[in-house]
Amino acid sequence: MQTIGKYVYAVPFLLFGINHFVAGSQMAGMVPVPGGVIWIYVTGAAMIAASVSIFINKKTKLAMILLAVLLGIYIALLHLPGAIKGDMSSIINTLKDLGLLGGALVISSISRDNA
Structure with a gap:
């Protein structure tokens, strides 16, 4: 079940990452730091790399910790300011x-990486 769960978790991040490349220019306005579309591509590549890591079972623990950090940055910079103002979205x-x-941290804790 853990293997299936990891794969189910990885698929959306693979698609999110691809979407960052396909729709990067439309998403660039959401970036609250200088660099715009470059950050969209960097984070898209990070999501694709995290997904691939799960699928090939290489460096999954590290990839999930880094994905958790990325998601924490998303929360702090993109979502929390609006949430504090009461914006439902x-x-x-x-x-x-x-x-x-939380899911990334759970997968990190259960991963038995191959080198």
Whole structure:
């Protein structure tokens, strides 16, 4: 069951990562730091790498810790400011990414990586 769960968790991140490349220019306005679309591509590549890591069972523990950090940055910079103001979409995205962050930490804790 753990293997199936890890794969189910990886698929959306693979698709999210691909979407960052396909729709990067439309997403660039959401980035609250200088660099815009470059950060969209970097985070997209990170999500794809995390998914691939799960599928090939290489460096999964590290990849999931880094994915959790990325999700924490999303929460702090993208979602939490709006959530504090009471924006329902931001509240939902904060909770969604918090759940995904927790899932990444769980997968990190159960991973028995191959080199």
